[in-house]
Amino acid sequence: MLKFDNVTKRYPETGDVLHNVSFHLQQGEIAFLTGHSGAGKTTLLKLIAVMERCTRGEIFLDGQCLSHVKESQLPFLRRKMGFIYQDYKLLTDRTVFDNVALPLAIAGFGHAEIRRRVRAALDKVGLLGKEKKLPQALSGGEQQRVGIARAVVNKPPLIIADEPTGNLDPELSAEIMLLFEQFQQVGVTVLIASHDISLISQMNHRLLKLDHGQLVSSV
C-alpha cells in the first residue's frame, strides 16, 4: 500500500533529514511513526503528501511512484489520502458540516451525496447533531473528531495523522485511537506520527522508529 524504498531527503542547509529509509505498509495496517523531535517524522509525512519531494529513492502509494507525479496531478493523488493534524486545521468560519463536506465538494460530488456521506462520517465519529456548530463551539476532542471525519469522508485508502492526540487528554486519545482501529478493520491503512509512548505501548501495532533521519526499528 505504502512503500518507502531507500528514501533520502536532504535540505541544502541542514543536510540529510531522512537517510535511506525503507519500509512497507500493507493495506489495512496501522503503524506508529515515532522518534525524538527533529528525527524526521514531519518530513516523512510531507514526502507522502508530496509537499516535499525526496532527494533519492522512491515512494510508492498503491503502486504509484510519487516522485514523478506531475504538479497538476497532485490534487488527485491527495484525494487518496486523509490527513489529520495536531492543530486540527479546521476552517473556523465554516460550520462542522461545511468543514467535513470540503473534500467532497472538491471531488465534485452532488448535494445529496455530500449530505449523505457527511452525516455518515459525523455519525462514525459521534458528532451527529453538531453539523451546524462552528468549530470554536466544540471541545478539543470534538474538533479533532471533526478533523478525522473530514479525513475519512472521501473514503481514502490511506490515513495519515500527525500527532493526532498531541492536544488531548489520555482518555480522549484512547477514543481517537479506537476510531483509527475501526478504520483499519475496513481495510484502511493508517500511519500515525506520535511520541506518546504510553499510548503507543498500550496498543499492539507496528512501530516505525526514526532516529536522526534513520529508521532504527520497523517491527
Place this chain on the structure above:
Amino acid sequence: MKPVKRRSTREVPAKPPVKHHEIRQTRTAGGDFTDKLHAYRDHHAHALFSSLGRLVATPFTTIMTIAVLAISISLASGFYIMVINVQQLTADLESSNQISLFLKDEVSNEDAADLAADIQKNSNVQAVKMISKEQALAEFKTYSGFGAAIDVLEKNPLPIVLQVLPKNTLQDKQQLENLFKTVKQFDEVDYAQVDMQWVDRLQSMVEVARRGTALFSFMIGLGVLFIIGNTIRLELHNRRDEIMIAKLVGATNSFIRRPFLYTGFWIGFISGVSAWFIVALLMLILRQPVEKLSGLYEGDLHLIFLSVTDTLALLAISSLLGIFSSWAVLLFQLRHTRPE
C-alpha cells in the same frame, strides 16, 4: 508515462509507476455524468453567491473599493459620452459647406436681391438665401435674449447676408475654393466666409478628443486592473489558511481560483453598474443647460445618453476587467502558495 529515473538498483516496483487511469478514477468518483454536471453547476452557483456574500460581509472595504472603481469608470464613460455628443453636433454640420457673404452697409435690399439672382446663375450654386437687415434683427432679438438692448440702438447694426449653398456635387475643396473666390469679388461684398473652415477645425478637435478619450479610458482600465488585482491579492492573503487546507484535501488550482474569479467579477460588475448611475446622474444635471444652450444656437441638439449597446459594453468591460485581473493575480500568487 516516462520511464522512472533514479530508481534504486536493488528493487523494482511490483506494479508500474503512475497510471493515468487510476488518477482519473478518483477524478470521476462523484457518480455518473449528469450527477457530475449538476454538482458542477451547483458548485459554480455556490461560488457565485458565496463570493457576493463575502463582499457584503465586509461592507466598508467593499464600498471603498467599488467607489474608487465606479468613479474611475464613470470618468472614462463620461468622456466617451461627451465625445459622442459633440460628434453628433459635427455630423449635422458635415454636409454644410455654405458660404456666407456679408454685404456692405450701404447696399440696399433691392441691390442685394439682384446680386443674389446673379449668383444663382452660377452653375455651381444650388441656392442663394438672402437675409435682410430686418430679418436678421428679428432673429437676433428672438434668440439672443438681448431684445431690450437692441431696441435701444438707433440704427440696425446687422448687415445683409447672402447664404450661398453650393451644389452637393461640389465636394472637391478646390472647386469650392474657386466658387468662394468668384463670389467674394463682387463689389457689394464686405466680408466672405466659408463655414467649412470651422467645421474642419471642430472636427479635428473632436478627433483629438476622441483619441484622448480612448487613451484616457485605456489608462483608467489599467488602473482598474491594478485596483481589483490588489483587492484580490489581499483577499488571497486573508484566506491563505483556507487555501492551504483546500490544497491538502485535494483541491485543484481551478477549484481554488473559482471563488476569487467570481469575486473579481462581482467587483467589476457592481462598479460598472455604479458607474452607469453616476454617468446618468451627471447627464440629468447637464441636460437642462445643454438644451437651453442648444436652443440659443437654434440647434436641435439633444443630449445622447449611453445606448443599450454602450451600457452592455460598459458592464461587460468592467466585469471582464475584474475577472482578468483576478485571474492574473491568482496565476502569480497561487504558484507561490504551497501547502506547508
